[in-house]
Amino acid sequence: MHVALALCLTLLWIPLLSAVTPSTQLELRLYTEEYAPFNFSSGESVAGVNTEIIQRTLTILGIRWQVEIVPWGRAQRFTQTQANTCFYSAVRTMERERMYQWVGPLIEE
Numbered sequence: 001m002h003v004a005l006a007l008c009l010t011l012l013w014i015p016l017l018s019a020v021t022p023s024t025q026l027e028l029r030l031y032t033e034e035y036a037p038f039n040f041s042s043g044e045s046v047a048g049v050n051t052e053i054i055q056r057t058l059t060i061l062g063i064r065w066q067v068e069i070v071p072w073g074r075a076q077r078f079t080q081t082q083a084n085t086c087f088y089s090a091v092r093t094m095e096r097e098r099m100y101q102w103v104g105p106l107i108e109e
Helices: 013-019 049-061 072-081
Strands: 007-010 027-032 040-042 045-047 064-069 085-091 102-107
Touching: 027 049, 027 072, 045 049, 045 064, 049 064, 049 085, 049 102, 072 085, 085 102
Parallel strands: 027 064, 027 085
Antiparallel strands: 007 085, 007 102, 040 045
């Protein structure tokens, strides 16, 4: 896989944001995998270039979030079966194009 294809943020947040009103507070559960330097465990928290971009964006938007590092297959399964969940970072491929709503890219090389 080429990183040049772009590591993209895979968030299903666009439809969620339209449902948020000033009286509601959206909370997202984010999943990612160990993929330094983009996302990695750092003690009890998750760090990395992509994690920082996502955290800053969600903070600006006023969206509460929690992030957890899990194996890639589990992240995909959780995102497909649980509400208000998303995963990052993913290479955008033809096979994945229609499976997700893509936001990004976060990083391009």
